[in-house]
Amino acid sequence: MAMASFAISIFSLATVAPTCKNYRPFLSQTTYSFKAISIRASSTSLDYSTPSSVNEQKALKPTKTNYWEWKFKDNVIDVYYEEHEHERTGPQKNILMIPTISDVSTVEEWRGVAKDILERSGKLNLRATIVDWPGLGFSSRPKMDYDADVMENFVVDFINEISSSENDLLVFGGGHAATIVVRAAKKGLVKPKAIAAVAPTWAGPLPIVFGRDSSMQTRYGLLRGILRTPGAGWMMYNMLVSNEGAIQSQYKSHVYANPQNVTPAFVQSRYKLTTEKGSRYVPAAFLTGLLDPVNSRDEFLELFSGLEGKIPILVVSTEGSPKRSKAEMEALREARGVSKFVKVAGALLPHEEYPSMVAEELYKFLQENFEVNA
Numbered sequence: 001m002a003m004a005s006f007a008i009s010i011f012s013l014a015t016v017a018p019t020c021k022n023y024r025p026f027l028s029q030t031t032y033s034f035k036a037i038s039i040r041a042s043s044t045s046l047d048y049s050t051p052s053s054v055n056e057q058k059a060l061k062p063t064k065t066n067y068w069e070w071k072f073k074d075n076v077i078d079v080y081y082e083e084h085e086h087e088r089t090g091p092q093k094n095i096l097m098i099p100t101i102s103d104v105s106t107v108e109e110w111r112g113v114a115k116d117i118l119e120r121s122g123k124l125n126l127r128a129t130i131v132d133w134p135g136l137g138f139s140s141r142p143k144m145d146y147d148a149d150v151m152e153n154f155v156v157d158f159i160n161e162i163s164s165s166e167n168d169l170l171v172f173g174g175g176h177a178a179t180i181v182v183r184a185a186k187k188g189l190v191k192p193k194a195i196a197a198v199a200p201t202w203a204g205p206l207p208i209v210f211g212r213d214s215s216m217q218t219r220y221g222l223l224r225g226i227l228r229t230p231g232a233g234w235m236m237y238n239m240l241v242s243n244e245g246a247i248q249s250q251y252k253s254h255v256y257a258n259p260q261n262v263t264p265a266f267v268q269s270r271y272k273l274t275t276e277k278g279s280r281y282v283p284a285a286f287l288t289g290l291l292d293p294v295n296s297r298d299e300f301l302e303l304f305s306g307l308e309g310k311i312p313i314l315v316v317s318t319e320g321s322p323k324r325s326k327a328e329m330e331a332l333r334e335a336r337g338v339s340k341f342v343k344v345a346g347a348l349l350p351h352e353e354y355p356s357m358v359a360e361e362l363y364k365f366l367q368e369n370f371e372v373n374a
Helices: 002-009 108-120 148-162 176-186 205-210 214-228 231-240 244-255 264-273 281-287 297-305 323-330 355-370
Strands: 032-035 038-041 064-072 075-085 093-098 126-131 168-174 194-198 313-318 340-344
Touching: 064 148, 075 108, 075 148, 093 108, 093 148, 093 176, 108 126, 108 168, 108 355, 148 168, 148 176, 168 176, 168 355, 176 194, 176 297, 194 355, 205 214, 205 281, 214 231, 214 281, 231 281, 244 264, 313 323, 313 355, 340 355
Parallel strands: 093 126, 093 168, 168 194, 194 313, 313 340
Antiparallel strands: 032 038, 064 075, 075 126
């Protein structure tokens, strides 16, 4: 506890400092209420009468799994991806699904949505590719300097790898993934036929709470450096992130809307992801804001407005998002460049917790823009 307390104490403000017990360095833009020296995630009251597909869905098996060798500077990373498709002939529309960035990020987030959409595809020849981020999920996790530019480079390279003139590419992303894709598209680095941003976020857990001034950036750098060290880094990471109690608390408080969906088996599967060698490097960058694609809401809105009239964009917000996250999503409701804005049940991972609901909205979006005849 002493190591974790020390790590958190470097972020103490004049009257506020998070305690290890209540600190939740997980998915971005968690809502916190300040009382004494604790930071606590807020909860949201929702109607859970609609059963969650998380507990209903059977094991989903991809058609094909593979690793793509991504070469970036002096690093070679084995990036895990999987393909889902039905046997059909003719031109295809390929949907690339990218998980939310977090310490427990995994392709499994999108499997339920992929299965649902392909079963709805009717006369449309759809296939889905789900890819893990480098350094997360089932991909290899080398020690390197991860930041938003690195992740954008990865997205661009992977899209170029799987794109072809015969097949239209659509991109669905959750959280930071959605915003990174929009940023790359605004720069003209990728040209998908459509983008769906599911519970989009742009700020990491610490910057959204403590800000980005120079003194805080110094403290973020100190914490990041500690997390990356061989001995002390593992100790701190295990106390802050890589333990079943912390993961369960995070999911129940702000990642999922229905705490009943956070089963022991599910928590164990996510905990296992945090125990792999090198698993702390990307979370250290995410926690301290290095993976943030923009630095303000104005920049966030500018990304979308820059694509107005060029690419249809769907934004999927959620009823149970933490207050800060919901505010950023709601800012996109009437934003330029957003073709359609919808709201579904869920919190920060609606596509995993309620895949059928999210798949329905995504499929409607495809129908409206590509004349799908279901």
